[in-house]
Amino acid sequence: MFMPPHDPKAEHQLLARMKSGDESAFAALYRRHKDGVHRFALLYCGSPAVAADVTQDTFMHFITQPNQYDPLRGSIGSWLCGVARNLARKHFSIREDATDPAELLDDSQLAACHVDHDGPLERVLRGEAAEEVRRAVASIAPHYRDVLILCEVSDLSYAEAALVCGIDIGTVRSRLSRARALLAQRLAPAFRSAKEAV
Amino acid sequence: MNPEEPVDNALALLRGEMQSVQAPAALENVLAARFRRQHRAPRPLLWWMPPLALAATVAVVSWMVRAPMPSAPATTPSTTRAVVDDGPFLALKPLERIALEPGSTVVATEFPRALLADWGLPVSPDRAGEPVRAEMLYSAGGEALAIRLIN
Numbered sequence: 082m083f084m085p086p087h088d089p090k091a092e093h094q095l096l097a098r099m100k101s102g103d104e105s106a107f108a109a110l111y112r113r114h115k116d117g118v119h120r121f122a123l124l125y126c127g128s129p130a131v132a133a134d135v136t137q138d139t140f141m142h143f144i145t146q147p148n149q150y151d152p153l154r155g156s157i158g159s160w161l162c163g164v165a166r167n168l169a170r171k172h173f174s175i176r177e178d179a180t181d182p183a184e185l186l187d188d189s190q191l192a193a194c195h196v197d198h199d200g201p202l203e204r205v206l207r208g209e210a211a212e213e214v215r216r217a218v219a220s221i222a223p224h225y226r227d228v229l230i231l232c233e234v235s236d237l238s239y240a241e242a243a244l245v246c247g248i249d250i251g252t253v254r255s256r257l258s259r260a261r262a263l264l265a266q267r268l269a270p271a272f273r274s275a276k277e278a279v
Numbered sequence: 280m281n282p283e284e285p286v287d288n289a290l291a292l293l294r295g296e297m298q299s300v301q302a303p304a305a306l307e308n309v310l311a312a313r314f315r316r317q318h319r320a321p322r323p324l325l326w327w328m329p330p331l332a333l334a335a336t337v338a339v340v341s342w343m344v345r346a347p348m349p350s351a352p353a354t355t356p357s358t359t360r361a362v363v364d365d366g367p368f369l370a371l372k373p374l375e376r377i378a379l380e381p382g383s384t385v386v387a388t389e390f391p392r393a394l395l396a397d398w399g400l401p402v403s404p405d406r407a408g409e410p411v412r413a414e415m416l417y418s419a420g421g422e423a424l425a426i427r428l429i430n
Contacts, residue, residue, distance in 0.1 A: 102318035104311060111310060119302035124293075133303050140310050144317050211296035214289045233290045234297065265286045272285045 092157050100147050111140060114158050117235065122165050124230045127219040131172060139165040155241045162235060163245035166227055173223075210271075217267035225260035232257050368416060368425040371398050382419035387412070387429075398426065 092113075098106035118139050123132035142149075142164050150160045206212040218226060231242040232253070239257075243250045265272075281287075370377060377383070393407040416425035 104314055104318075107314050108307070108311065111307060115302040115306070116300070120297050120300050123300060124297070133306065136302050137306050137309065140306070141313060144310065144314050206293075206296045206300075208292070208296050211292050214293045215296075217289075218293065234294055261283070261286050264289065265282075268285065268289055 089152070089156065093152055096147065096150070096157065107144070110143075110157065114161050115140070117158055118161050118165050121162050121230060121235050122169055124215065124218060124234060125166065125169050125223075125227060126172070127215075131169070135165050135168045135172065138168050142168075155244050159237050159241040159245055162231065162237065166245060170223065213271055214264075214268065217264055220267055221260055221263050225256050225263060228253055228256040229260035229264065233261075366427060368414075368427045369398075369400070370425050372422070372424050377416070377424045380418045380424060383424060384417050384419075386415050386417060388415055389413070398423075400426075 092110065095106045095110050099110060115136065119132055119136040122135040122139070123129060126132050126135060139161055143161065150157060154160070206215055218229060221229065227246055228242055231237045231245055232239065237245065239250045239253045243253045246253070248256075389410050389412050391407070392402055392409050392411045395411065396402045412429045414427045414429060415423055416427075418424050
């Protein structure tokens with residue numbers, strides 16, 4: 082949904098032109114991916130200001146290090162999401178030192194640094210219900226949140242999400258399942274209210 | 280009802296709402312400027328050589344134009360006479376020939392007094408080793424035509 086239709090041949094041609102200094106090729110790639118990257122950053126960080134910084138830094142990285150993108154390892158869009166994810170995690174100083182699915186099975190077992198205590202509290206979306214869902218997503222531990230955003234909102238494949246997060250596909254599946262369960266748990270009161278209203 | 284349905288609906292709602300979110304418009308100009316800086320043609324290794332050569336040339340030409348020119352040597356004995364008037368020139372060659380010389384030059388010089396004897400002038404043996412200052416009138420070919428001793 083967030084990512085533009087994947088057209089590797091055209092994108093790689095643009096990338097080659099961009100690497101040789103063609104500004105119009107960079108502009109085309111930027112316009113193609115800017116919103117997807119920004120939406121991912123916004124959902125991941127929960128703050129429009131931080132998301133704007135992360136988006137800018139992501140494309141700065143793209144300008145200065147375009148050779149880091151490996152066409153054999155997914156689309157440019159998913160690679161940019163990976164860069165944005167790393168920059169966002171750096172911004173919040175989140176360490177990826179607990180990657181064992183068993184250890185991550187329950188939020189209660191997460192180290193304090195794995196949960197955003199600052200909590201993205203500022204309002205981001207206009208719609209009340211959508212904002213409530215966004216806050217519920219933001220309240221999930223980052224390990225689950227990034228998989229949930231990448232697979233369910235940004236529409237990346239499990240394989241692409243695995244590359245972005247540096248984990249295997251099985252871990253993506255288990256984290257996504259857990260993330261959905263946590264989201265259902267966070268939204269349960271809202272679901273109940275809606276059911277009673279009906 | 281499918282237990283996953285409420286979560287699917289919530290995520291669909293979020294996806295729909297996020298479609299209206301766009302990256303800040305100002306970013307594009309910032310990034311385009313950064314891109315241009317990144318791909319600006321690199322300076323050659325010795326980029327400073329041409330401006331340095333130009334500055335050096337200007338300095339040298341300026342010095343040549345503004346520096347005081349050395350005064351031209353006098354072409355006849357009469358021009359130096361006003362400055363140094365220690366007596367008449369003694370002709371070392373016939374006067375007719377001296378008068379016909381087109382480009383004679385007066386040169387101040389110093390030489391051993393004994394050299395005067397070569398031109399038939401009197402020299403005291405006691406002072407033969409002393410230097411003597413004189414003005415020489417030379418022809419354009421470098422031949423000594425006349426001499427005037429300076430005290």
